[in-house]
Amino acid sequence: MGTGRGPARIRVRIRVEGIVQGVGFRPHVHSLARRLRLSGWVGNDDRGVFIEAEGEPGDVACFREGLRDQAPPLAAIHRVTTTAIPVRGDRGFRIAASQGGNHRVTLVSPDVATCDDCLAELFDPADRRHRHPFVNCTNCGPRFTIIRDVPYDRPATTMGGFAMCGECEREYLDPSDRRFHAQPICCPACGPVLRLLDGGLHDDDPPPRGPGDSLDGGGPRSDGAHARGPGDGADPIGAAVEVLRAGGVLAVKGLGGYHLAVDATDEEATRVLRSRKHREERPFAVMVPDLRAARALCELDAEAERLLTGPQRPIVLLPRRPGAEVAGAVAPGDRRLGLMLPYTPVHHLLAAELARPCVLTSGNLSDEPIAYRDGDALARLAGVADAFLTHDRPIHVRADDSVLLAARGGALPLRRSRGYAPEPLRLSPPARRAVLACGAELKSTFCLARQGHAFVSHHIGDLENYETLRSFTEGIEHLRRLLGITPGLVAHDLHPEYLSTKYALGLETPGSVDLTGVQHHHAHIASCLADNRESGPVIGVAFDGLGYGTDGTIWGGEFLVADLVGFTRAGRLAPVPMPGGTAAIRQPWRMAAAHLHAAYGDGLPEDLPVRARHGHRWDEVVAVARAGTNSPLTSSAGRLFDAVAAILGLRDTAGYEGQAAIALEQCADPTEQGAYQARIADEGPLVTIRAADLVRAVVEDTRAGAVPARVAARFHNGLAVAAARVCARLRDDTGLGTVALSGGVFQNRLLLDGLTTALRLRGLRVLTHRAVPPNDGGVSFGQAAVAAARDTLGLP
Amino acid sequence: LAHGAGGRATHTLIEAVFLESFRNPMLETLEDGAVADGLAFTTDAFVVTPLFFPGGDIGDLAVNGTVNDLAMCGARPRYLSAGFILEEGFPVADLRRVTASMAEAARRAGVWIVTGDTKVVERGKADGCYITTSGVGTLDRPVRLSAASARPGDAVIVSGPIGEHGITVMLARGELDIEADLCSDTAPLNALVDVLLDACGGGEGGDGGAVRCLRDATRGGVATIVNEIAEASRVAVVLDEDAVPVRPAVRGACELLGIDPLYVACEGRMVAVVAGDSAEAALAALRSHPLGSDAAIIGRINDDPPGLVLLRTSFGGTRIVDLLVGDPLPRIC
Ligand SMILES: [Fe+3]
Ligand SMILES: [Mg+2]
Ligand SMILES: [Zn+2]
Ligand SMILES: [Zn+2]
The missing domain is CATH 3.30.1330.10 (PurM-like, N-terminal domain)
Structure with a gap:
């Protein structure tokens, strides 16, 4: 053995698990091995990457270190196992063919924004991919949204129908090339074709359905010819930019679905887009070509710039500069702006040529899921878009843009989807049996877990809609198949009417799966624990819109003493009726009526503006609340925010979830230090915050002439102080020194920062979210953590 | 026991207790009455x-x-x-x-x-x-009506405005202090059924008639009835929100109470599933009778998705109209 010139050779078999496919890992291994003059091979299989390497012991050790240390940027290595095997004395290092199998533990990479190398080619007139709208490489490009199956190879993606040209194939097969085994590789000669279709709004022609429908097929062009549409030879990007400059609405096919775009400096165009989207009131996100343009609109710090330019390319909610040049209709009444940098070559070309901020909002009508199939998009958006910038590479999985809030302690995720899903989160304790967690109802996600990995799905949306329910059930099947997970344990919310609960209950055929119900706010707190890789026990503050409580009432202002396995409810906001149930959510003034009735009884001043605005309806709603007809009791913090927003005249009705509460936060003066006082009372075993004290203070301060900005801030501060006092009480009772904050209300940065400060002043440690949102998008992750922890102990 | 609202919980109770104890082929159909x-x-x-x-x-x-x-x-x-x-x-x-x-x-x-x-x-x-x-x-006619007989292409007809009985009773409890010009719709429907069957014939019985299924929309309202039909026939029921007849006084009270009229009980209204090509004839027949003067086609039967009821809303969305487990509870977080 050995050559006799140096130390004896050794040979090892190495297995690498994690996100190691489709990210340039094998070329990395190949070049590393060649540099160290090792022999052997590297290949992909359904568990990740397998390697055999032979050489001098020092070189093999360097190789093992380099595997991790010099790994390509998109790789995420979870485990490396090494076994010594007999030396073979072979020569050279090669890349072996992919191997199939039935263990599917390969991880699927999220989609990745265009990398700097590809960007340079995109704008280099001498490059063969100059202005090619589909340029990508192993370091960037579409992944999750185009994958139909694993192993991740071209035929298993929606690029399967596009035959590589000779030049692309050479790059694909060359281990030293940046595009070695880049599955979506293509070029102008062989790739998908971008085109601009007329939206048909200018004349009486029907919407252009034909070409759209044919795009759905998946792109195989049997004749090998380019099926270019009308306007062949024209420049679709240039024409699209003209549509935007003329004030038109442009539908753009992105990675995970269609967007609608208008010139963000064009007030009229932005208004037209709002009205065509049907009473849409949500703030629009804005795409800017680069960081310089972003700085002109918003205040950016280093962290914000890091988030904006990261490979996930989320929308980042940032403080808007006074006088920022965007139309008022983009985000009315909001001091923030959601900014995004381009994330595909199409967006780069569009942004560069438009050279202005551009609204980029989901391609749907209000409340519908985003359109992602071509025929469907052309049909549904026909009345909305003046033109469609589209192409023939199908999207297999719908994925909305991710949204982050730049917050004091780092980024707070508000929606975790494109660019993040389905990258796994760490789960501890690991799942003994594989878990499916079905999530909540609105902003729904699901979560699959196996061993130490929790795969939180992309954002699915509001399940009451059939299209969304279908993407929920189909999404579960798809991800289950990709990851090869067969759940033995299914976790669900306790709300009997959630469609996700009904779905879970419908899976139970005797002996097939075990079900475990997880209370909504326990799931929130568990998601925060798992997000911080802790298992409790902690004091949990779960403030949200509402969730089903174990006593059949509606909770949402809860203090729990919780660990991953279970919880006790230790405190809450004083409950009030929700007059008319769901109607009280759509009409925050009803919550004002309920809270004011609780605070004042029949002594409520008649001339209070919120009461005067509703005339006889006010008394009817109070009567409904008093009779308890369809008026469940709720301790919801979100509903208290709604009530205060209505009392201050900010919003009487809500066009979308959380609108009134957001208006209250955006109205509040963050420099105001005053805080209203709320008493804390023991009601049986529950420490209860007297919300009526805050409501009375709001009314009286307003009547004394305080402006809404000040009242709103003092309310925020008062609630933060009261919540901190409850936590301190619970610390004294339990000896626990850590507080976890979760629930949709903690998307409110003023409250989050205020409460965090108040807790720290009392010597308490604070956990907040990092990877999953505090809102219901994080509930599935919490459910999975609870299910895994219970299963470890053998608990149901 | 919290099994009163006529929804999923009542179903569970019926299936777990009564069907289990009394099981026989006639009971198993779970129709409103037994026929033999x-x-x-x-x-x-x-x-x-x-x-x-x-x-x-x-x-x-x-x-x-x-x-x-x-x-x-x-x-x-x-x-x-x-x-x-x-x-x-x-x-x-x-x-x-x-x-x-x-x-x-x-x-x-x-x-x-x-x-x-x-x-x-x-x-x-x-x-x-x-x-x-x-x-x-x-049984004087050779008809066979069943919730399991709905087929894709059939029309769903309601014999009049919905929700009057349930809302009237709720307001009559006097706790709400609301004046509304409303009466219960309680009425015998046999004459109306005669008119309909005379015009169209029923089921797959001797005469090959067009009426597949009749149900009176009592507890749980029209929503519950059509869910039962969707489930029993393994078809989709697609309702058109704008086509469902609801009197303004009922709509107003439902709006105030936050209740969906589709779930409110009637005591003199029926849902008929009729072959698509007989829908207009059935509608005309119903409208010729005083109890059916405001009858309306409110939807149709599709093959997909089986077992579900969908509502096309005024905005063009598609909401799921589910069988409620108990009382309606808000689901929004
Ligand atoms: Fe929640
Ligand atoms: Mg009966
Ligand atoms: Zn690249
Ligand atoms: Zn090519």
């Missing part, structure tokens, strides 16, 4: 607060309810029995009022109340007056 040997047989128990409300009382509910269950089987209602459970101290004058309206309802429906029974229980053991009625009808 040329006869239809049904029974129903009536509990309502308050006992008297605008447009009716527990007495005519008890007669019309059983008459309608027989009519929904395609039978001609003939004979009824009546059982009373009375709370000690229940005023005799009120009992007279109840029996008088039962007699009037029986006359209107053309049935005889031929037998009965009365028990008086201690004060506090019952809420005034409960009534149970059973009924026998004859």
Whole structure:
């Protein structure tokens, strides 16, 4: 053995698990091995990457270190196992063919924004991919949204129908090339074709359905010819930019679905887009070509710039500069702006040529899921878009843009989807049996877990809609198949009417799966624990819109003493009726009526503006609340925010979830230090915050002439102080020194920062979210953590 | 026991307890009445607060309810029995009022109340007056109506504006202090069924008629009925929100109470599933009768997604109209 010139050779078999496919890992291994003059091979299989390497012991050790240390940027290595095997004395290092199998533990990479190398080619007139709208490489490009199956190879993606040209194939097969085994590789000669279709709004022609429908097929062009549409030879990007400059609405096919775009400096165009989207009131996100343009609109710090330019390319909610040049209709009444940098070559070309901020909002009508199939998009958006910038590479999985809030302690995720899903989160304790967690109802996600990995799905949306329910059930099947997970344990919310609960209950055929119900706010707190890789026990503050409580009432202002396995409810906001149930959510003034009735009884001043605005309806709603007809009791913090927003005249009705509460936060003066006082009372075993004290203070301060900005801030501060006092009480009772904050209300940065400060002043440690949102998008992750922890102990 | 609202929980109770104990092929169909040997047989128990409300009382509910269950089987209602459970101290004058309206309802429906029974229980053991009625009808037509017979392409028709009974009773409890110009819709539907079957024929029985299924939309409202049809027939029911007839007073009260009229009980409205090409004829026939003058086609049967009811909203969205587990509870976080 050995050559006799140096130390004896050794040979090892190495297995690498994690996100190691489709990210340039094998070329990395190949070049590393060649540099160290090792022999052997590297290949992909359904568990990740397998390697055999032979050489001098020092070189093999360097190789093992380099595997991790010099790994390509998109790789995420979870485990490396090494076994010594007999030396073979072979020569050279090669890349072996992919191997199939039935263990599917390969991880699927999220989609990745265009990398700097590809960007340079995109704008280099001498490059063969100059202005090619589909340029990508192993370091960037579409992944999750185009994958139909694993192993991740071209035929298993929606690029399967596009035959590589000779030049692309050479790059694909060359281990030293940046595009070695880049599955979506293509070029102008062989790739998908971008085109601009007329939206048909200018004349009486029907919407252009034909070409759209044919795009759905998946792109195989049997004749090998380019099926270019009308306007062949024209420049679709240039024409699209003209549509935007003329004030038109442009539908753009992105990675995970269609967007609608208008010139963000064009007030009229932005208004037209709002009205065509049907009473849409949500703030629009804005795409800017680069960081310089972003700085002109918003205040950016280093962290914000890091988030904006990261490979996930989320929308980042940032403080808007006074006088920022965007139309008022983009985000009315909001001091923030959601900014995004381009994330595909199409967006780069569009942004560069438009050279202005551009609204980029989901391609749907209000409340519908985003359109992602071509025929469907052309049909549904026909009345909305003046033109469609589209192409023939199908999207297999719908994925909305991710949204982050730049917050004091780092980024707070508000929606975790494109660019993040389905990258796994760490789960501890690991799942003994594989878990499916079905999530909540609105902003729904699901979560699959196996061993130490929790795969939180992309954002699915509001399940009451059939299209969304279908993407929920189909999404579960798809991800289950990709990851090869067969759940033995299914976790669900306790709300009997959630469609996700009904779905879970419908899976139970005797002996097939075990079900475990997880209370909504326990799931929130568990998601925060798992997000911080802790298992409790902690004091949990779960403030949200509402969730089903174990006593059949509606909770949402809860203090729990919780660990991953279970919880006790230790405190809450004083409950009030929700007059008319769901109607009280759509009409925050009803919550004002309920809270004011609780605070004042029949002594409520008649001339209070919120009461005067509703005339006889006010008394009817109070009567409904008093009779308890369809008026469940709720301790919801979100509903208290709604009530205060209505009392201050900010919003009487809500066009979308959380609108009134957001208006209250955006109205509040963050420099105001005053805080209203709320008493804390023991009601049986529950420490209860007297919300009526805050409501009375709001009314009286307003009547004394305080402006809404000040009242709103003092309310925020008062609630933060009261919540901190409850936590301190619970610390004294339990000896626990850590507080976890979760629930949709903690998307409110003023409250989050205020409460965090108040807790720290009392010597308490604070956990907040990092990877999953505090809102219901994080509930599935919490459910999975609870299910895994219970299963470890053998608990149901 | 929290199984009152007529939704999924009631179903679970029925399937887990009653079907389990009494299992037989006739019961298993879970139709409103049992049909055999040329006869239809049904029974129903009536509990309502308050006992008297605008447009009716527990007495005519008890007669019309059983008459309608027989009519929904395609039978001609003939004979009824009546059982009373009375709370000690229940005023005799009120009992007279109840029996008088039962007699009037029986006359209107053309049935005889031929037998009965009365028990008086201690004060506090019952809420005034409960009534149970059973009924026998004859199957004079060769029809076979079933919730399992709906087919893709069929039309879904409702015989009149929905939700009046449930909202009237809710307001009559007097806790809400709302004045509304509303009466219960309680009525016998057998004559209306005759008109419809004369015009279109029913089921797959001898005459190859076009009416597949009839259901009176009582507890749980139209939403519950169409869910049962979707489930039993393994089809999709697609309703058109704008086509569902709802009187303004009902709509207003529902808006105030935050209740979806599709889930509110009726006592004199039926849902008919009719072959698509007979839909217009069926609608015309129903409208020719006073109880069906506001009948409307509210949706159609599709093959996909089986077992679900979808509502096309005014904005063009597609909402799922699910069978409720219990009372409606908000689901928004
Ligand atoms: Fe929640
Ligand atoms: Mg009945
Ligand atoms: Zn690249
Ligand atoms: Zn090519």
